[in-house]
Each structure stands twice: as structure tokens, then as C-alpha cells.
Amino acid sequence: MQMSDKESSNMRYRHARMKVQTAVLMSRGGEAHPTDLVDISATGAMLRRPLGWRGEPGQTWILDMVFGHDLHIHMEAMVARVSARQIGMAYTLIPEDKQAPLWELLGGYADTLEAWTDD
Numbered sequence: 858m859q860m861s862d863k864e865s866s867n868m869r870y871r872h873a874r875m876k877v878q879t880a881v882l883m884s885r886g887g888e889a890h891p892t893d894l895v896d897i898s899a900t901g902a903m904l905r906r907p908l909g910w911r912g913e914p915g916q917t918w919i920l921d922m923v924f925g926h927d928l929h930i931h932m933e934a935m936v937a938r939v940s941a942r943q944i945g946m947a948y949t950l951i952p953e954d955k956q957a958p959l960w961e962l963l964g965g966y967a968d969t970l971e972a973w974t975d976d
Contacts, residue, residue, distance in 0.1 A: 878893065880892075880894075903944070906943055912939070919932070920934050924962060
């Protein structure tokens with residue numbers, strides 16, 4: 858299948874996203890919202906937008922994610938994108954002791970890039 862020039866000019870690459878279902882608590886100051894993880898990559902996470910959440914791009918939030926019984930990742934992330942249903946977060950600080958467990962969780966996704974378009 859051949860891509861048009863317009864399609865190829867919109868094509869970009871990002872770290873591959875792994876679909877994982879888990880609960881996330883996002884907090885900032887005295888505000889906290891439980892939500893769900895949609896997908897996760899080496900550079901960020903996509904969260905389901907909680908009801909009543911009024912954050913905006915550029916804000917920093919703390920994310921607490923629990924994977925199974927043995928992996929709890931607490932990290933800092935900035936709001937990169939917001940839609941009616943989802944919040945795209947970019948990691949700003951992953952504690953040193955959580956970096957290796959995150960890469961292990963991601964497996965092959967940690968080093969893989971995938972194509973996407975800006976539609």
C-alpha cells in the first residue's frame with residue numbers, strides 16, 4: 858500500500874505503547890483522582906480522564922500505578938495532551954529504583970518505535 862505525500866509528511870514515530878489495565882491514582886497538591894491506565898510506553902502513559910478532572914497541559918501530576926502484587930510505580934508526569942476521554946502524560950521524573958522495573962514491565966516495548974500520524 859503506497860502512502861500519499863500528505864500521509865508521509867504527517868507520519869511521525871513514538872515509543873511503542875503497551876496496553877495494560879491497571880488502576881492509577883493521579884494527584885497534585887490536595888487533589889487526587891482515581892483512574893485507569895489505557896496504555897504505557899517508555900516515555901509516558903495514557904490515562905482515562907476522570908470525571909470532574911480539570912487539569913490542563915503543562916501541569917505536573919504524581920502517578921501511582923500498581924501492577925500485580927509486586928510492582929508499584931510512583932512517578933512524576935506532565936500533562937501533554939487532553940481529550941474528552943483521555944489524558945496523555947509525559948514522564949518528568951522516574952525514581953531511580955523504579956526505572957529498571959518499568960523497563961522490565963515494558964519488555965520489548967521499551968526500545969521499539971511505532972509510526973503514527975497527527976490526524
